[in-house]
Amino acid sequence: MFFIAEEKLHILLTRLTDDYQVCVPRKKNGKLHQTRFPDGGGDYTLDEVRSCEPAKIFFFRAREKVADGFGAGPPPPPPKPACITGVKACDLKSLEVQDYVFLTDEYTDPFYKRARDSNLIISADCTQALDTCFCMALGVNPFPEKDFDINLSKMEDGYVVETGSAKGERVVKDNEHLFSPADPSQVKTREETRKRVQSQVRININEYRIPQEGDWKGWKPIKFAYAFWNQDAKNCVECGACNTVCPTCHCFLLFDQGAGKKTSRMRVWDSCLIKDFARVAGGANPRPELWMRLRNRFEKKFDFFPKVLGINACTGCGRCIAACPAKIDIRSVLGRLAANAH
Numbered sequence: 001m002f003f004i005a006e007e008k009l010h011i012l013l014t015r016l017t018d019d020y021q022v023c024v025p026r027k028k029n030g031k032l033h034q035t036r037f038p039d040g041g042g043d044y045t046l047d048e049v050r051s052c053e054p055a056k057i058f059f060f061r062a063r064e065k066v067a068d069g070f071g072a073g074p075p076p077p078p079p080k081p082a083c084i085t086g087v088k089a090c091d092l093k094s095l096e097v098q099d100y101v102f103l104t105d106e107y108t109d110p111f112y113k114r115a116r117d118s119n120l121i122i123s124a125d126c127t128q129a130l131d132t133c134f135c136m137a138l139g140v141n142p143f144p145e146k147d148f149d150i151n152l153s154k155m156e157d158g159y160v161v162e163t164g165s166a167k168g169e170r171v172v173k174d175n176e177h178l179f180s181p182a183d184p185s186q187v188k189t190r191e192e193t194r195k196r197v198q199s200q201v202r203i204n205i206n207e208y209r210i211p212q213e214g215d216w217k218g219w220k221p222i223k224f225a226y227a228f229w230n231q232d233a234k235n236c237v238e239c240g241a242c243n244t245v246c247p248t249c250h251c252f253l254l255f256d257q258g259a260g261k262k263t264s265r266m267r268v269w270d271s272c273l274i275k276d277f278a279r280v281a282g283g284a285n286p287r288p289e290l291w292m293r294l295r296n297r298f299e300k301k302f303d304f305f306p307k308v309l310g311i312n313a314c315t316g317c318g319r320c321i322a323a324c325p326a327k328i329d330i331r332s333v334l335g336r337l338a339a340n341a342h
């Protein structure tokens, strides 16, 4: 493990702009948002908590051109891959779900693969927990343990640095004069901070009586019909915010747009809560009622993905709790699922 002082990290990020479009979390109205570096200078916050935007925005873009004209090859890649900094453990975990969807043997999405291969992930430990964080109920610790290139753990005057891939090791080696070996007291501070944040997440889990993953195992989606789901569905306004902010949601819509003889095929994020999401040609809709669509969202996350991938398609990031204008709270839905599971 290494140590990098705050001002040297700034030098490193500046150097990385030669090869990457570097993005850093910055605070706006008290919340962290991914922004471009170096615009705005050094006022970034790599520790604290997750950003409002999920990490998927760097791999599976909200709106992307996937074909330029009929018969032409795919559009060229962006000028530089992204270097994403301050990514938290919950978002790293979400990439397992995205990888399952976009990197199967059967079909590999070339845009997602290109971003996965070329982007650089500089993750960071959480140094606090939001009221809505419940990652540990989903088996995710509030500090990255894998799937990063470089991880940063905040110290008073810099960061303890751990590499997690050959790509990350190369960055450290190419800039070795910026790093020094981490001393044991810094590693001890890292462990103490990690334990403190774990305790904060545990307090959230206890306070909101959130079940542990496994407690809802075996729930039979079909068992809880209208009465179970309509409690929440009656308040849903079909805005799709829960899907948009969710790091594991991955559904998309393709459409063509054109002017004159120029045609482009676009891909945009879609939302399973919206009525027309599953509508097919001819107008048939397998989920015409809102309660069915809400059930489908939970069924996919907590029944389908455990069956096909062995993990829940939720990382406990809490973004959907914060984003939902109808105050539909996944923590209480999970509590009800667990209570009815056996």
Ligand code: SF4
Residues within 6 Å of the ligand: 242, 245, 246, 247, 248, 249, 313, 314, 315, 316, 317, 318, 319, 320, 321, 330
């Ligand atoms: S379902 Fe909600 S808490 Fe779970 S990963 Fe998605 S946004 Fe985060």
Ligand code: SF4
Residues within 6 Å of the ligand: 235, 236, 237, 238, 239, 240, 241, 242, 243, 273, 323, 324, 325, 326, 327, 328
């Ligand atoms: S964020 Fe809330 S109101 Fe909007 S679609 Fe999701 S559940 Fe419905």
